[in-house]
Amino acid sequence: MNNFSYTQAKNRDDAIALSGMGPGSQFIAGGTNLIDLMKYNITRPNALVDINAIEDFHAIRESANGGLSLGALVTNAATAYHPLVEQRYPLLSRAILAGASAQIRNMATNGGNLLQRTRCYYFYDTNTPCNKREPGSGCPAIEGYNRTMAIMGTSEHCIAVFPSDMSVALAALNASVQVSGPEGSRNIPFSDFHRLPGNTPHIDNCMSRNELITSIELPANGFSNHYSYLKIRDRNSYAFALVSVATGLELEEGVIKNARIALGGVAHKPWRVKEAEDFLQNKEPAAENFWYAAEMILKGAKTFQFNAFKVELAKRAIVRNCIMALNPECQLPGAQASA
Ligand SMILES: Cc1cc2nc3c(=O)[nH]c(=O)nc-3n(C[C@H](O)[C@H](O)[C@H](O)COP(=O)(O)OP(=O)(O)OC[C@H]3O[C@@H](n4cnc5c(N)ncnc54)[C@H](O)[C@@H]3O)c2cc1C
Ligand code: SF4
Numbered sequence: 001m002n003n004f005s006y007t008q009a010k011n012r013d014d015a016i017a018l019s020g021m022g023p024g025s026q027f028i029a030g031g032t033n034l035i036d037l038m039k040y041n042i043t044r045p046n047a048l049v050d051i052n053a054i055e056d057f058h059a060i061r062e063s064a065n066g067g068l069s070l071g072a073l074v075t076n077a078a079t080a081y082h083p084l085v086e087q088r089y090p091l092l093s094r095a096i097l098a099g100a101s102a103q104i105r106n107m108a109t110n111g112g113n114l115l116q117r118t119r120c121y122y123f124y125d126t127n128t129p130c131n132k133r134e135p136g137s138g139c140p141a142i143e144g145y146n147r148t149m150a151i152m153g154t155s156e157h158c159i160a161v162f163p164s165d166m167s168v169a170l171a172a173l174n175a176s177v178q179v180s181g182p183e184g185s186r187n188i189p190f191s192d193f194h195r196l197p198g199n200t201p202h203i204d205n206c207m208s209r210n211e212l213i214t215s216i217e218l219p220a221n222g223f224s225n226h227y228s229y230l231k232i233r234d235r236n237s238y239a240f241a242l243v244s245v246a247t248g249l250e251l252e253e254g255v256i257k258n259a260r261i262a263l264g265g266v267a268h269k270p271w272r273v274k275e276a277e278d279f280l281q282n283k284e285p286a287a288e289n290f291w292y293a294a295e296m297i298l299k300g301a302k303t304f305q306f307n308a309f310k311v312e313l314a315k316r317a318i319v320r321n322c323i324m325a326l327n328p329e330c331q332l333p334g335a336q337a338s339a
Pocket of ligand 1: 073
């Protein structure tokens, strides 16, 4: 670890001003990812701006449009167990509880969860090249051990996946991210927030330097009647997803009126295919329709030596999760909270 200064910001403007004081400054929230990255010598900030004292960011509030606003500093645990989230956005609650461990969820914040970095082994191993860590140095994962890597939206520069569970549900729910920076505030639709690797895999999202996530905005429809989050992983606890699926369905008179399906563990960002969701509209919630949608979602998948299994796994997970969404009470095994 290198030497760094540490300052506590009092409020949002203070945080933005403090972060502008040096090119190597970084915000710290729960620290569950950032401190790890510093210990591994992957991130070397010369100044940490602690944002935990910003009162405004610690609240979950109802918004004027009937949705919910989740403060950036509310912990993952407090969000998942908040009565309004449990009632109106149970899909989000399930996705958060499928992530990490109880201890980590007690520290990890909502803003930090969206900005956590990939778990690619080569990214964490500073003895190997990695385009995300060191632009232009190469991507050993493409020819190497790529079992956990992406099958959608990859580039010749990076095939890493984005590891967040919470973000998969947020993508399915059409959330947006409220950010503030020196140029003012803006609202970013979730589908635009994270980036595909292209030829700049070191840039994970569309935030500018010195911008701060202030809240995550959820629209009114939380798919609270028919939803399911399925996370398939090597261990049932404390492991990142090989493939995960967030599904929300709206049914009317036995027919699907609105379908949302987002995948995790397959791409550099939560993966949604609108054509597949549109296909399900006005169809019966039958396995053959879910299979057809799954085929559409996985069309164009590009696999590598060790991860071809993810294509079939993802298709089966989609179908199973859509069926489980019809009756959320039947979501076991594979969908319970991580210990
Ligand atoms: C062992 C382990 C297992 C895990 N398993 C899972 C899992 O299965 N699923 C899952 O989804 N996650 C998992 N996580 C990741 C965990 O959820 C994240 O580390 C956590 O959500 C990050 O939040 P934080 O508040 O600790 O962020 P920090 O570590 O404080 O910050 C992370 C990044 O976000 C930036 N940042 C934080 N808040 C803001 C803000 N408001 N505005 C601008 N920038 C900000 C920081 O500068 C930093 O770059 C795991 C983590 C660990 C250590
Ligand atoms: S997949 Fe991405 S993160 Fe992993 S080694 Fe290649 S460039 Fe680095």
